[in-house]
Amino acid sequence: MKYIFVTGGVVSSLGKGLTAAALGALLEMRGLTVRIQKFDPYLNVDPGTMSPYQHGEVYVLEDGAETDLDLGHYERFTSGKLSRINSLSSGQVYESVIQKERRGAYLGKTVQVIPHVTNEIKERITVAAKDVDILITEIGGTTGDIEGLPFLEALRQFALEQGPRDVVFLHVTLVPYLAAAGELKTKPTQQSVAKLREIGIQPHVLVCRSEKPIDASVRDKLSMFCNVPVKAVIECRDVDSIYELPIALQQEGLDQLVVELFGLNKPQPERNVWAELARRINNPAHTVRIGVVGKYIELQDAYKSVYESVTHAGIANNAKVEVVRVDAEDLEKRGGTALLKGLDGILVPGGFGDRGTEGKIIAARYARENKVPYYGLCLGLQIAVIEFARNVLKLKGANSTEFDAASPHPVINMMEEQKKIIDKGATMRLGSYECALTSGSKAAKAYKAESIRERHRHRYEVNNAYVGQLQRGGLTVSGINPRRNLVEIVELKDHPFYLAVQFHPEFQSKPLHAHPLFTAFVAAALKQRKPFKSAKAKSKAKAKPKAQAAGAKASKPSTQSRKAARPAKKRA
Numbered sequence: 001m002k003y004i005f006v007t008g009g010v011v012s013s014l015g016k017g018l019t020a021a022a023l024g025a026l027l028e029m030r031g032l033t034v035r036i037q038k039f040d041p042y043l044n045v046d047p048g049t050m051s052p053y054q055h056g057e058v059y060v061l062e063d064g065a066e067t068d069l070d071l072g073h074y075e076r077f078t079s080g081k082l083s084r085i086n087s088l089s090s091g092q093v094y095e096s097v098i099q100k101e102r103r104g105a106y107l108g109k110t111v112q113v114i115p116h117v118t119n120e121i122k123e124r125i126t127v128a129a130k131d132v133d134i135l136i137t138e139i140g141g142t143t144g145d146i147e148g149l150p151f152l153e154a155l156r157q158f159a160l161e162q163g164p165r166d167v168v169f170l171h172v173t174l175v176p177y178l179a180a181a182g183e184l185k186t187k188p189t190q191q192s193v194a195k196l197r198e199i200g201i202q203p204h205v206l207v208c209r210s211e212k213p214i215d216a217s218v219r220d221k222l223s224m225f226c227n228v229p230v231k232a233v234i235e236c237r238d239v240d241s242i243y244e245l246p247i248a249l250q251q252e253g254l255d256q257l258v259v260e261l262f263g264l265n266k267p268q269p270e271r272n273v274w275a276e277l278a279r280r281i282n283n284p285a286h287t288v289r290i291g292v293v294g295k296y297i298e299l300q301d302a303y304k305s306v307y308e309s310v311t312h313a314g315i316a317n318n319a320k321v322e323v324v325r326v327d328a329e330d331l332e333k334r335g336g337t338a339l340l341k342g343l344d345g346i347l348v349p350g351g352f353g354d355r356g357t358e359g360k361i362i363a364a365r366y367a368r369e370n371k372v373p374y375y376g377l378c379l380g381l382q383i384a385v386i387e388f389a390r391n392v393l394k395l396k397g398a399n400s401t402e403f404d405a406a407s408p409h410p411v412i413n414m415m416e417e418q419k420k421i422i423d424k425g426a427t428m429r430l431g432s433y434e435c436a437l438t439s440g441s442k443a444a445k446a447y448k449a450e451s452i453r454e455r456h457r458h459r460y461e462v463n464n465a466y467v468g469q470l471q472r473g474g475l476t477v478s479g480i481n482p483r484r485n486l487v488e489i490v491e492l493k494d495h496p497f498y499l500a501v502q503f504h505p506e507f508q509s510k511p512l513h514a515h516p517l518f519t520a521f522v523a524a525a526l527k528q529r530k531p532f533k534s535a536k537a538k539s540k541a542k543a544k545p546k547a548q549a550a551g552a553k554a555s556k557p558s559t560q561s562r563k564a565a566r567p568a569k570k571r572a
């Protein structure tokens with residue numbers, strides 16, 4: 001068993017999660033089984049109750065665990081399915097320690113951070129490492145945070161208990177460029193490494209985020225003052241697409257270094273799937289414009305997996321997807337649909353609360369009436385049903401009881417069992433459920449299957465009392481939960497692509513295996529635009545294969561701060 005611990009220094013949002021994921025991808029390519037997990041020092045039990053302004057997306061695992069969005073990166077870059085044991089917060093650690101204390105499990109001892117809290121953390125490392133060659137553990141936050149100390153102390157102890165060749169500490173740090181001095185500065189990194197060494201951790205590898213190339217003299221300096229060999233100073237500059245990161249790190253020798261540190265004989269195979277992927281990303285034959293209509297549109301990370309899934313579908317369709325972010329509230333202002341003109345497809349992602357819902361309904365109506373491909377995810381399905389009920393079935397005031405408790409036509413309603421629940425945390429319909437598909441439907445054709453499993457995170461459902469009317473009106477139910485007879489997928493027959501799902505397919509899409517529904521949606525969007533632009537787009541793509549500008553920040557949401565983008569006053 002080998003362990004890699006990933007810490008972060010100087011500032012947050014350096015892309016530690018992506019670094020861990022990309023390293024995992026490289027090690028998997030060498031034939032090692034890899035699992036990645038995250039330790040988060042905050043006191044929430046999980047991020048399920050946090051606002052997107054605080055936390056970005058909540059990523060849902062197959063077993064229903066609500067986790068940090070970094071787990072999305074881990075699942076997208078590596079093949080291992082993750083479960084709730086791969087996500088640990090201080091809140092969970094303390095909850096467990098306190099429960100044990102109440103049970104008398106500590107046999108009269110004084111319960112302390114060392115050893116009781118640290119033991120709890122170490123145990124999670126051991127449990128998660130079962131059956132894999134390499135476990136990568138990312139520690140959230142930045143070195144020097146008070147909250148992070150018990151975790152770092154636990155890692156120090158753990159490393160001491162293992163053999164010297166079994167643990168690698170990898171520190172992701174910032175090497176800023178000071179324009180006034182015209183230099184890259186190493187001092188912040190020196191100081192964050194000094195902080196780690198103070199608590200007994202000597203990093204083996206430094207992954208240095210930097211805007212400029214790190215030359216030999218800067219590498220020497222980092223090596224000398226941080227006490228790491230020069231070849232363990234890994235430069236990590238911004239990449240156009242996050243899926244180019246594995247190759248960028250490989251070129252710096254990161255995976256080779258790690259296998260050498262572990263004394264493993266696992267050479268890089270000839271076929272490099274990540275290099276192949278990077279070539280495909282950089283040579284798209286088409287472009288397509290997909291509008292995402294949401295209320296957290298200004299945040300980089302709120303719809304992370306949705307944006308990534310659309311990118312994967314673009315790769316699968318040999319197209320570069322331009323995501324146009326549309327604020328649902330802007331559509332509520334008069335003449336708002338102008339914002340939707342020229343879009344090749346419209347996607348309405350998940351959401352909670354009534355702010356912006358009327359704007360989303362406007363978008364769904366526009367897509368239905370103008371035959372623009374529409375794809376609704378979770379709330380996006382509920383929106384499609386409300387819109388159809390109001391404007392096609394003429395059910396005045398049709399709504400979800402989430403937005404209007406007194407609606408005369410509650411086409412979306414809370415399940416009976418949900419009505420009794422008081423606690424907000426981990427009480428939604430969560431995780432993977434079966435869905436039976438109607439043969440011959442668009443959904444069944446896209447999945448090429450009769451039964452599938454998808455992940456859920458919602459409290460409300462389509463009200464079965466209205467299903468007959470909806471179907472007779474032309475909104476077909478093409479997927480149901482067979483055990484509980486719940487609507488899972490709806491689609492319109494006479495429309496190029498109008499499909500919405502009650503689940504979150506975005507949690508199962510990967511760059512190397514795009515999700516079939518996303519792929520079908522982007523394909524439909526591409527088809528729609530063909531009469532107008534395909535010839536032009538083709539010649540353009542030929543003349544300029546590298547469509548994304550180097551260093552274009554907007555195309556790398558991963559490196560942006562999920563907290564920095566938090567506006568001061570907005571209703572959640």
Ligand code: GLN
Pocket residue numbers: 349350351352353377378379380402457458459460461
């Ligand atoms: N707010 C809706 C519900 O709870 C939709 C949730 C979502 O989109 N994830 O059912």
